[in-house]
Amino acid sequence: MxxxxxxxxxxxxxxxxxxxxxxxxxxxxxxxxxxxxxxxxxxxxxxxxxxxxLSYDSDYQNEQALSPAFKAHLEAVEGVVAKHFSGRSLIEVGCGKGYFLEQLRGHGYDIVGIDPAYEGDSPDVIKAPFTRDSGLTADAVIMRHVLEHIRDPLSFLAEIAAANQGGLIYIEVPCLDWILENRVWFDVFYEHVNYFRIEDFRRLFGTVLEAGHLFGGQYLYVVADLASLRQAPLEPGPRVLMPTDFLHSIEHAVQIIQAAPERGSAIWGAASKGVIYSLFLQRAGVAVDQVIDINPAKQGRYLPLSGLRVSSPEEARLTLPEGANLFVMNSRYLEEIKRMSDGRYSYHAVDTHSF
Incomplete structure (x- = not known):
């Protein structure tokens, strides 16, 4: 049930x-x-x-390391990795475009990666999904923002544990508690089949060496012993309670846009949050004038279902009026967005409960 x-x-x-x-x-x-x-x-x-x-290929673009704020986050992750994995051989399962893998390799780590969406030519990365037959083993495994995409996360963790014959694992995923507390309905999307709390991992693993939150609470992480993975959680854990006002900010955003349509409006962030946010606004009867992203691979292309075109910050500056309403999808980037846009817009951090 x-x-x-x-x-x-x-x-x-x-x-x-x-x-x-x-x-x-x-x-x-x-x-x-x-x-x-x-x-x-x-x-x-x-x-x-x-x-x-789902089919991941080169048209899938989710590189966040172009942002200084996200680079700072990766430095924090590396601090956790150094604390537990220093001197160990590593596998990064789901290494994406390889940015973090190369960061660790640059700091002297012995690391290989695997990801079907990898685009580079590094001999240290296998362009394929991870399976027990991948032939990869190491002292420790890094898995950042992968487990939320896996239909059966327990079986996948068991596959990794069996293939690697134990060892430690670093897992990082979005935090369900943060999503609910801040009413971030646009952080719930199809590609993420699973949504985790820290207590879930404490019930999945018998030995958790460290657990906590990163990136302003948006992500949670655990360092655990793969050999202590349980076949099933010991107990169900606490019931998840959905806020009754989970979707309230849609109406608020609609009101902002409709109150002064001549000012213009835009969304900053054409990744997951921005895609869902723009689509729901469109379905609520309003449409923003621009969707902006700093990732060159997204610029000039179009978002799924909404069909909205992605602009560069420079292009938006030429067409978006000063004082326009700018809906910032991730408040962790707010200050750098203000700097990049010279503070010329009216900024709305939509992932805060106060919005």
Whole structure:
């Protein structure tokens, strides 16, 4: 049995895939969200998830390391890695474009990576999904923002533990508690089938060496002993309580845009949060004039389902009026966004409860 928490229809199946034209973007694949908590495991997942709808390739763009704020986050992660994994051989499962892997290698770590969306030519990265047959073993495993994408996270962790014959693991995922506390409904999307709390990992592993929060509480992390992975959590854990006002900020954003349409409006951030936010605003009857992103791989391309075009900060500056309403998808980037845009807009950090 599972307890229903939240549902949403027609979400992009890969919100970080961009398209060459608006028509193709609007016709891209969609799926439904039925967020539930399993009464036996206590884990939260999308019961309507269909993994066959997902296919990661070079059109999938989720590189965040262009931001100074995110680079600072990766330095914090490296601090945790150094504390527990110094001198150990490492595997990064789901290494993405390889930025963090290269950062660790630059600091002397013996590390290899694996990811089907990898675009580089490093001999230390396998361009494929991780399986037990990948032939990779090391003293420790790093897995950042992967487990939320896996339909059966327990089986996947067991696969890693068996393939690696134990060792330590660093896991980093979005924090469900932060999403709920700040009413960040736009951080719930199809590509993330699982949503975790720290207590979930304390029930999954018998030995957790360290656990905490990073990136202003948005992410949680654990360092655990793979050999202590349990076949099932010891107990369900506490029930997840959805805020009754979880979606309240949609109406607030609509009011801001409709109150002064001549001022213009834009979203800063064309990654997951911005894709969902812009789509829901569009469905609520309003549309922003711009979606802005600093990632050159996204600029000039179009977002799934909404069909909105992504502008560079320089392009937006030429067309977006001074004083326009700018909806900032991630408050961790707010100060650098203000600096990049010379403080010329009216800024709204939409991932704060006060918005």
């Amino acid at each position: 599972a307890y229903e928490l939240y549902r949403a229809a027609g979400l992009p199946v890969l919100q970080n895939r961009t398209f060459a034209d608006a028509a193709t973007a609007r016709a891209s694949a969609s799926g439904d969200m039925l967020l539930v908590q399993d009464e036996h495991s206590g884990l939260v997942h999308n019961q309507a998830f269909d993994p066959d709808l």
